[in-house]
Every structure is written in C-alpha cells, then in structure tokens.
Amino acid sequence: MTTTYHPPPLPPPFHHTLTPNLTTTSPIxxxxxxxxxxxxxxxxxxxxxxxxxxxxxxPAKPYRHPVLDRRLTRQRVLQEARxxxxxxxxxxxxxxxxxxxxxxxxxxxxxxxxxxxENGNGNENSRGEGQGEGNTGSxxxxxxxxxxxxxWILMEWIEGIALKEVFRGWEASLKDNxxxxxxAEEQAAAAAEERVKALLRKxxxxxxxxxxxxxxHGDLTTSNLMLRPTPSGQQSGKGEKVEGxxxxxxxxxxxxxxxxxxxxxxxxxxxxxxxxxxxxxxHPRTERLFGEVLEGYxxxxxxxxSVMKRLEDVRMRGRKRSMLG
Amino acid sequence: xxxxxxxSSANKLGVGIILHPDDGSTPQVLANVRHTYVTPPGEGFLxxxxxxxxxxxxxxLVKKALRDARVTPRDIDCICFTKGPGMGAPLQSAAxxxxxxxxxxxxxxxxxxHCVGHIEMGRLITGSTNPVVLYVSGGxxxxxxxxxxxxxxxxxxxxxxxxxxxDRFARTxxxxxxxxxxxxxEQLAKKGKTLVDLPYTVKGMDISMSGILAAIDGLAVQYGxxxxxxxxxxxxNTPASDEENARPTRADxxxxxxxxxxxxxxxxxxxAMAHVGSKEVLIVGGVGCNERLxxxxxxxxxxxxxxxxxxxxxxxxxxxxMIAQAGLLAYKAGVPTPLKESTCTQRFRTDDVxxxxxx
Numbered sequence: 001m002t003t004t005y006h007p008p009p010l011p012p013p014f015h016h017t018l019t020p021n022l023t024t025t026s027p028i029x030x031x032x033x034x035x036x037x038x039x040x041x042x043x044x045x046x047x048x049x050x051x052x053x054x055x056x057x058x059p060a061k062p063y064r065h066p067v068l069d070r071r072l073t074r075q076r077v078l079q080e081a082r083x084x085x086x087x088x089x090x091x092x093x094x095x096x097x098x099x100x101x102x103x104x105x106x107x108x109x110x111x112x113x114x115x116x117x118e119n120g121n122g123n124e125n126s127r128g129e130g131q132g133e134g135n136t137g138s139x140x141x142x143x144x145x146x147x148x149x150x151x152w153i154l155m156e157w158i159e160g161i162a163l164k165e166v167f168r169g170w171e172a173s174l175k176d177n178x179x180x181x182x183x184a185e186e187q188a189a190a191a192a193e194e195r196v197k198a199l200l201r202k203x204x205x206x207x208x209x210x211x212x213x214x215x216x217h218g219d220l221t222t223s224n225l226m227l228r229p230t231p232s233g234q235q236s237g238k239g240e241k242v243e244g245x246x247x248x249x250x251x252x253x254x255x256x257x258x259x260x261x262x263x264x265x266x267x268x269x270x271x272x273x274x275x276x277x278x279x280x281x282x283h284p285r286t287e288r289l290f291g292e293v294l295e296g297y298x299x300x301x302x303x304x305x306s307v308m309k310r311l312e313d314v315r316m317r318g319r320k321r322s323m324l325g
Numbered sequence: 326x327x328x329x330x331x332x333s334s335a336n337k338l339g340v341g342i343i344l345h346p347d348d349g350s351t352p353q354v355l356a357n358v359r360h361t362y363v364t365p366p367g368e369g370f371l372x373x374x375x376x377x378x379x380x381x382x383x384x385x386l387v388k389k390a391l392r393d394a395r396v397t398p399r400d401i402d403c404i405c406f407t408k409g410p411g412m413g414a415p416l417q418s419a420a421x422x423x424x425x426x427x428x429x430x431x432x433x434x435x436x437x438x439h440c441v442g443h444i445e446m447g448r449l450i451t452g453s454t455n456p457v458v459l460y461v462s463g464g465x466x467x468x469x470x471x472x473x474x475x476x477x478x479x480x481x482x483x484x485x486x487x488x489x490x491x492d493r494f495a496r497t498x499x500x501x502x503x504x505x506x507x508x509x510x511e512q513l514a515k516k517g518k519t520l521v522d523l524p525y526t527v528k529g530m531d532i533s534m535s536g537i538l539a540a541i542d543g544l545a546v547q548y549g550x551x552x553x554x555x556x557x558x559x560x561x562n563t564p565a566s567d568e569e570n571a572r573p574t575r576a577d578x579x580x581x582x583x584x585x586x587x588x589x590x591x592x593x594x595x596x597a598m599a600h601v602g603s604k605e606v607l608i609v610g611g612v613g614c615n616e617r618l619x620x621x622x623x624x625x626x627x628x629x630x631x632x633x634x635x636x637x638x639x640x641x642x643x644x645x646x647m648i649a650q651a652g653l654l655a656y657k658a659g660v661p662t663p664l665k666e667s668t669c670t671q672r673f674r675t676d677d678v679x680x681x682x683x684x
Contacts, residue, residue, distance in 0.1 A: 036596075036599045061625075062624050063621040063625045063628075064584075065520050065584040068520060068584060068585065068588060218528060218529060219530075219596070220529065221529065221530075223600055258527065258528070274531060277478075277529075277531070280477070281478060282477075282479075282601070284475075317483060317484070
C-alpha cells in the first residue's frame, strides 16, 4: 500500500499535449497541480503558450459501480460547465469554460492499453482507462460496455491563492502574537483582524452574487475560494467593489463540481451551512468571525433575508439529528 | 493501569477491560464481552425494552469480563462508562451500573463520549497516527479529523445515519436482525446484480439519506417485496431472461442501496482527505465492518496513494473495550468524572470533547 502514487495517464487529446518550455528544446509534461476528491487539476495552456488554462480531469472512480459512476461523472461535469457558463454571463467571478468532454468512452472503442500507471504523463498512446486499469481487474470488466472513462473540462486559469492558505497564515500569526504583550503587536493584530473581517464580508458578497445568479455551489469550502490579486492601478470593474484594502484582491469561486442551478431558499441555506461548517472544522479560530460572512451575504441581494431565516432551520437539523443513537 | 469500560448506548451491551502497562508498551485487551438485544424481523429495538435487556445482563457480563481478564476489582484503577450520545434509557443502565461499581469498589469514574471511544479504539488497533476518520453506525455518520485538541467534524449526515437507513430498510424487507440487520443486508447484496436508480445526495462533505430510504422503500412496496417472506419469493430470486423487463429482487435492492450509500460515504471521505491533505483513512463504527465499504474505501485510498485502516466486528461494533481505552486515556490525562457529574446525555457531539491526551 505504500507505493508512490502515479496519476493515471491523461485522456486524449492531452496525452500528446506538452507545455512548451521556451528556454530549452525539450518539452516538459503538464503540471499536476492538485488531486482533489473527484478530479485531477493540471495547469496547461490554451491556443497560445502564453495563455494558461486549468484542465480538470475526472477519471473514472473504480470504487463506484460503473453505471453509477458514469451517471455521476457525466451529470456533474455537464452541470459544472452549464453553471460556469451561466455565471460568466451574469458577471460573477468564476473561471470561464474553454472546452469540455463529458464522456470519454463515447467517442471511440476502448483500446485497452494496459500500460499500467507507471508512466503517468507518458506520451504513449494509452487511453486512460481510469485508475483501475492494470490493477486488480475489479468488477468493471463485466459491464465494460456501460462503464465510463471519465470526463474533462478545460477552464480559464485563475491566478492567486486559495483562501484556505490566507486564513491558515492568519491563524498561525495569531498563535505567535498571543505571547507578546507589546501594544504595537496588538495593534498590528487588530488591524490584521479587521482585514480578515473585510475579507469575510467579501466572501459573503461573492456567495450572494452566486446565489443571485441562480446557482448553488454545493461544496463551499475555503479551498474552493480563491483570492485573485487585482492588477495594480486598475480597479475591479464589475460586481464587487473592493472595500478596505485595495491590495487584497478579488474573490473568485472555483470548483463547481457539485454545483446546481437552483433558486430555492433551502439549497442556498445548505450552501451557507456547508461553508459555515467548513470554517468551523478547518479554521477553528476564524469561526467566531463567521457572522461577517453572513453580514456580507445579507446585503448582497434581495432574497438573502429569507435564506438567512432558513439557515437557522438547517443548523438545528444538522446538529441535533447527528446526536441520536 | 487497568480500566473497565461499560457501553450501552444502543442495543449492544458491552464490557471491556484494558491494561496500559506502566512501562508505556502497547496496551493489552484483557476482556471484551458483549451481548446484543435482538428483535424479531420487521421490528426495531425500543428504548424501554433495550434498557430492560441491559439491566438483566449487565451483572453477568461484568462478572464474565473480570473472569476473562483474571483480575479482581482491587486491580482496577477506574470505571469508564458511555456518557453519550445514544438512546436515553439504555444509556442509563451503564451509567447506573458504573456509579454502583464506583461506590462498591471505591474507584473513580470517567464518562466517555461514545464517538471518541470508537476513534481511540480504531487508532489503537490499527496503529494509525493521524487519520481522517469515517465513523458510521446505526446512530452516527461523521467524517472526522483531529485538529488542535478536538476531533473536528468535517462532514456528517443532515438527517438519518447510514446504519439507521440500512436497519430500517431491513425492517421493510423483514430481514432478520440476527446477528445484525446490516450484516444480513450485506450477505443478500452479494447476490444482487442490477443497480436500480436511487437518489444520490452529497452536499459538500455532508450527505442526506432520508430521501434514499423513502425511494427504496417505495420500490420495495411497488414490487411487492416488503413484508414477511414466503418460500415462493426465495425461489423467484433468479431474474427473468430479458434484462430490461426484469423486476428487481430483494437482493438487487440491497445491492443498489449499499452501492449508492457507500459511494456517497467514500466520496465525502475522499473530499475530506483532499481538503485536509491527509493520506490515512480509518473506518470505525458498526457499519465499518461491512466488507464492501472497506473494499471501496481501500480502492479510493490506493488511488490517492494513501492507506486504509479498518478493524473487524470485535472493535467496530459497539463494545466496552473502546470505552475503557478512551476513558483510561482521559483518566491518565487527569480528567476523571466526579460522582455528581456522572450523568448521561442523548446529545453529546464529538467536537465537544476536549482531547487532552493528544498533541
């Protein structure tokens, strides 16, 4: 179980695609940025070597029943693409969609090249048969006709850092500052807290903008919120106004893998609840400031008030029921 | 140091005795006995009757545990009991027993959170250091990771627990509750082939199970598979020749239910692993001894370059030894429970416990 992990081979057309390296003649492979729960994220380029792009590959999940897996993968990648297109149209800050393939199995007969996973980024002609290929030969084999091969979506590349890192950095600095009784330090800490509060309100506004556009995210965590630095000398044009520190940048929502189009209070409230819980578990020291997010959300669009009321119900539900038995 | 643990939060009554050697070597399980209150097919266990069962058995089990462990009450350092969460009346039987033994033997009490008991036992048995924990049982479904002195809940069910969902479906189909409804569903599911479409409800790291239960209960009624079995049903289990028009069998429904809800569990666990950047996963709780769930989780962990830790029914299903283990850790860290506070409660969140014994 302790062997090093090799990501599955890339699906076509990306199995040939290499990021051109301008300094040397030898091409370097695409860079695996992160392995999320459902997808592998690569950094690549689109049309010109100067335009970075994010390639999100959803390999087949060998642990899932193939029929269920194909249904979910297809449904989710399409939802993701549709939601993103809609949000871009509505002027919400999300990555734009460049291309999508929702069912890798459908465009050719599977030529089972079982070149195992040794050459993760290899340029051979292996059709990423999901991660299970070449391994234990699980139950997929019987129902191969129905099994999916995964899907991919190519999106605009978002510069910046995940808010998870921002809050982690802040919480780490808190730990240090508690020791010092220095007033200057305290003032700096207070200023930092104000900046964090402003950032939290901005998150609320961003989520409100998303909901106003008729989309719920389904997996709001601080990993899925990016802080894109605003280019200097150029205020962020549309949507949110940058309040407080202009250098903080703009909130960009990413990873719409569980998103859906909904305008129901219930779905919106659950979205907020999921975010609240993510704060509680990931950033315990920031949890007490979560009210700022709701503050930002409240003023962001007209329906926000009734969603906040619904949130109360959702909170009660989640917490109490979990304690039975 | 030696601790005795009493567990009675649901229909299992467990007594366990654990030894933590003074030289700091690996703790030893000296005794682990259990008796389960089993109801007839189609029925669940009611708090009142379950508590009566526990009261009738607890003295016998404590005596047997002491015999198994070859210790006398004098050797024991503390008496640990489940403080919660669980069903009220059954919880009280262990709490009362613990108080009685404490006064009788003159030993200190330690009230233990049931979920923390599961986690600590899982960590001890598997030797995993800092895993993402999936805790799945009849009353709880949580994805947990440790961070600054607390077991934080990253995801959980928004309505009913996964074990509850399985148990109630077993009731609909009149599947035997002996040894456990979930076990019998697992055996029946091995014969299932066709996957029926069920709702799939994942909300970030949370899940919802009540809609799935309603959907599959509805299917069972639609195809006349609910209620007591008769011999005809048993022989009809072979599906019709044309797959399209074949009616699902009981086995198909069990298979579909398992595949769907376990996929959801593995998915939220994987999301939590990706979120916290962990490579280890530990499954605890009664549903955790399901081999299909373990298999799916193993594949997921392998594909993330991680490892799966799981235990068998002795430690997965509610038991006294886990209460003794978690209680003794708390006792050594200096947090005994005074007699006045030795109450029990139905609602006791995992993240309410201050974990003094970990860094």
